[in-house]
Structure formats: structure tokens, C-alpha cells
Amino acid sequence: MATLELRNVNKTYGSGLPDTLKDIQLSIKDGEFLILVGPSGCGKSTLMNCIAGLEQITGGAILIDEQDVSGMSPKDRDIAMVFQSYALYPTMSVRENIEFGLKIRKMPQAAIDEEVARVAKLLQIEHLLSRKPAQLSGGQQQRVAMGRALARRPKIYLFDEPLSNLDAKLRVEMRTEMKLMHQRLKTTTVYVTHDQIEAMTLGDKVAVMKDGIIQQFGTPQQIYNDPANQFVASFIGSPPMNFIPVRLARQDGRLLALLDSGQARCELPLGVAGAELDGREIILGIRPEQIALGTGEGNGLPGIRADVQVTEPTGPDLLVFVTLNQTKVCCRLAPDVACKVGDSLNLQFDPARVLLFDAASGERLSLDTANASVKDNVTHFKSR
């Protein structure tokens, strides 16, 4: 049970080399579940190794329970880690694997037996205790690896892509189980993954990383609904957000985004802004689930008619691909929508949920649509 705080953590593997981690700054409360997510090579595993003490940071500080542990060796930090490869000791039985850390910490044998029994019961691996890791399936090995971490009752758990070696079905099962486990044990956890569904479902807090920099740190809902930039928006969500290049037009002090499906055109009202944005190219971000069927006549939402190019029925959804502004756009529709390739569909968007990104930097552009009428003729574009 502990808080974890990272203050301006830097890591480089030598002067002249690019920083592997750059000014990492985040903190989580006691019992929170933090997800580090990002593409491979983004530094998330390095950051985890730094928290564990397996690698030394070159700047900043790591605090556990407000105590600076930056210079401490891994064993003094009271941290347990589950590795992607499980890293079970191959020559030891499951019981010996779980006991190893406790024996080294010189716990009396009676207490060790009790602890092994507790963990084995919790993870339902009692019948496996005398087996060797090679005799276990992937899912069982995963449980044992978790058992080894749980047995120590450390301040913080670290999970390094623990589910990525499992098959799809087992991965979903174990994901739910991990969530249940965390709800029961309430231990501060840091969890590295490249799987955005794990990030969304497991985490209390999510840190999206790229190139050693935290792109955004917040709750899963914040990350999903209010991404800081185009990278975060594209990384979280499946199927990913559509990014449509649009040209802005200004009419009566209000900005319009021009959409063209080849057979129809549509003007998407975005809000108010100054004249300097008139004619500028930006990126419009729309999630597939935010595109709906409808002409927009009943609710006043802007709509456009477009040709269906590909359909992908996934079971719960029907993914329909159309072309807007020469860009392939995915729409997530109800599975009972009757449409086939070549059909035309009326699609409508809610302008309030559309996100705008700078075409060059990918930074989020924020437009004050809510107060559009009051703040008319005022520039509300701000770069975040």
C-alpha cells in the first residue's frame, strides 16, 4: 500500500544519445491502478524498470510513500513485478518459485507455508504447487508469476505486459480476473501494456507515452473523450478515430469545415473564431461510433450522403467505410443496418463531439463551441 510519484524522471543511455525518458512527471494515490501505454519503443518498459530499480535514472526522483527511492537497490524498494515472459525459475517447483522471495527475506517457514497456501487459494493453483514451470500451460504460468508477486505483499505491483503471451480468449478472462483481484487487494499497481483495451478497462489512470514523453496522463475517460493530441486520439479506441483533412471556411464569424463525399457536400459548423483561420487546412477527428445514420432533418445535425465502399460485419457492429475528402472513413453502425457495397447512406455528425487537430503538429485545437453565441467574433482557438 503506497503512493507513487515520479518527479521529472530522465533516463539516457549515454551522452549524445537521445533521451529514453524525458521529464516524466506523474503521481498516483494509494491503491490506484496506473497504466503505461504506448507503441513499442516508447520507453514504457524502461520506465517500469526504473521504478523497479533494475535501471538507474539519470535525472529526477522516484518517490514511494513520499520517500525518495531513486538510489535504492530493487530489493529495498519493496516492489514485486510480473514479467511478460513470466520469468519463472525453471528448475524450481511452483511452490519453490513462490517461496523464493520469502525465504530470501528470512520469513519463518510456518509463515511461508501459510502465505503460499493463501496465494495458491486466491489464484486457484493449489493443485499445481509441486509441478515445474515447464509442465504448466501459459495461463497457469501466468497465474504462478502473479502468485510469486502477491506472496510478498509488496508496496507496489509492477506488471510488464503480463497478458500479451496469452491467447485471445484467455487474455480477456485474465483481464477481468486482474481487475477483480485489484478490487479485492487494493494495492498500488503500475501496468505496462501496448493494448489499448487493457488500458481503457483496467486503469484508474492512464499515461500514454511516445518517444519517452508522456503525451497525456488522466483517467481513461479523459484520454478517450478529451485526447491531448492526434497521437493519443489515434492510439486509444478501436477501430481508431477517423482523421479527415478539412479546409476551414468562415461565415458570419463562425467556422465551417467543408466535407465532400464525391456526390455531396456538407458544411460542419464548428464554432466561432477569428478570420486568421479562414481557409486553413486542419485535421478533423471523428470516432467511428460518433457517426450515425440519418439525414439530420429531425435533430438539426449536419449530414452528408456517401457511397459505401467496404462493409465489415464484426458481429456486434457493422463497420462501413466511406470516402470523405479523399480519406477513408470508418463508421460504426448497428449490425442490423441493411447496406451493401455501392449503396448510398445518409450520415450525420454531432459537431460538438468532433475534435480538431493542427495539421502540422498534431496538437489538439480547442474551440469554444458552447459559448459561441456570447463570444461571437472572438478568437477562441487555442493551442493546447
Added chain:
Amino acid sequence: MHSPAEKPALSISRIAIHAVLLIAVLLYLVPLVVMLLTSFKTPEDISSGNLLSWPTVVSGVGWVKAWGTVNGYFWNSIMITVPAVLISTAIGALNGYVLSMWRFRGSQLFFGLLLFGCFLPFQTVLLPASFTLGKLGLASTTSGLVLVHVVYGLAFTTLFFRNFYVSIPDALVKAARLDGAGFFTIFRCIILPMSTPIIMVCLIWQFTQIWNDFLFGVVFASGDSQPITVALNNLVNTSTGAKEYNVDMAAAMIAGLPTLLVYVVAGKYFVRGLTAGAVKG
């Protein structure tokens, strides 16, 4: 791949392969057969028959006489080989562990330089080694010879263990460190128990090398402390009296038996250990 249950068809190519293998086996076995047959013959038998003829009387005289001549040197060889093999394997294991799992700045360079040791011919180290042994006061002693063998063998044993250990995932060591284990605890409890195949390779390799060594033995040991290879040479090369081929052959068999024994006992690990390193490394 054929499953063990279904028998491969007896084709011409298969017969040819087996024939070639059989011939190769016979060729390799001939010297051993000749040695064994000759060692059990009487001197008269040897001079009258040919090399491959069966002994008319099976006689153990050659063996008894050979053992009487070389047995002291046989024990010398044991006293030299056993400690040298054990020490060089132990240090090699530790070296390999450090060079693969606890890399330090320059460890690759260090390993590269160490590898040069594998390419050094025995002859080049004779003078420096002799000089060093003299300075250490170990000249012409068994300990001195052990030391030379250990130092010379380290390059090989380190290479074996290092190449075996690089195929062990780093995560094991990381997990053990988080469990609170230190450098030697990890080595003793995690790494060594996994090392059986490569330990066997090392033992066989070192045993064969050191037991069969002649040059270091003849240079660094003298008189009664000489190893059996030197004694065998002295026995065979005596110029006085009639050549006792049965004694020579029996002595050669005695000199060769321990290595044969080691291969028979630990041989299955040899191939396993070599391939384990080769495939994953």
C-alpha cells in the same frame, strides 16, 4: 519427419547411407581393436601372427606389467586432472555468468580478448608460464601444472558458459533481484541448477584436454610427478631390450580409458549441451 512409429522405407539411398556409416565406424574401430588384441597377446604371438589375428592364448601379462610400470603416473594424472578440471569449470561458470548477466563497461571487449586464449598454441605460452611458475615457486610441482592447465582452460570454459548463459532470459535475473536475491544467491539458486548440460560439456572437454596433454606435462613436471602421457612415451620409447608391444598397447589402453569412461558416462549431455548453446545463441 518420420514419427517413431512408422518405419522409413528401405530405399537404396538409405542402404547406401548405412553402408557408408558402417565403413566409417569400422575404420575408427580398427585401431582400438588392434590395441586390444595386441595387449592380450604374448610376445611370441605378436611376432608370429598378423595385427588382426586373434590371440592364440589370452594373456594378461602385458596388462599386469603395464600397470606395474605406469600406475604411479596414472595417479599423478588424476591428481593433476581432477582439480584442474573442477577449478577451471567453476571459474569459467562464474566468468560466463558475469559476462552474460552482469555486463559492465568494456565487458564485450574483455570477452573478446579472453577469446584470444582459445587460439593460442600451447608452445607460445611455455616460456612465460615457466617463468611465472618459477617466480611463484611452483616449478616442477603438481600444483604448478594444475595452475597452468586452469589458466589455459579458462578461455574455453568461459566461452562455453557465456554462450550458454546468453540464451537464458534476462528477466530471470531481474525477477530474482526483485525477490531480493544478490549476485551469488542468483548464481547458486537460479543459474547453476540450469547449467547441467553445459557443465557436462565443460567437464568432458577439460578432462579430455588435460588428461591427454603431453606438452605441459613433459615441460612443467619432472621425474615422479609426470603425468601418464609422459610416462607412456617414456615406456614406448625405451631403446633397450626387445619391444614389448603387448605392454605398450596395454599401457596405452590404460592411459586412454578414463577419457573413454567420461564420454560413456556424460556423453549424452555433450551433444545436448553443445546444441543448446548453438541453436539459441
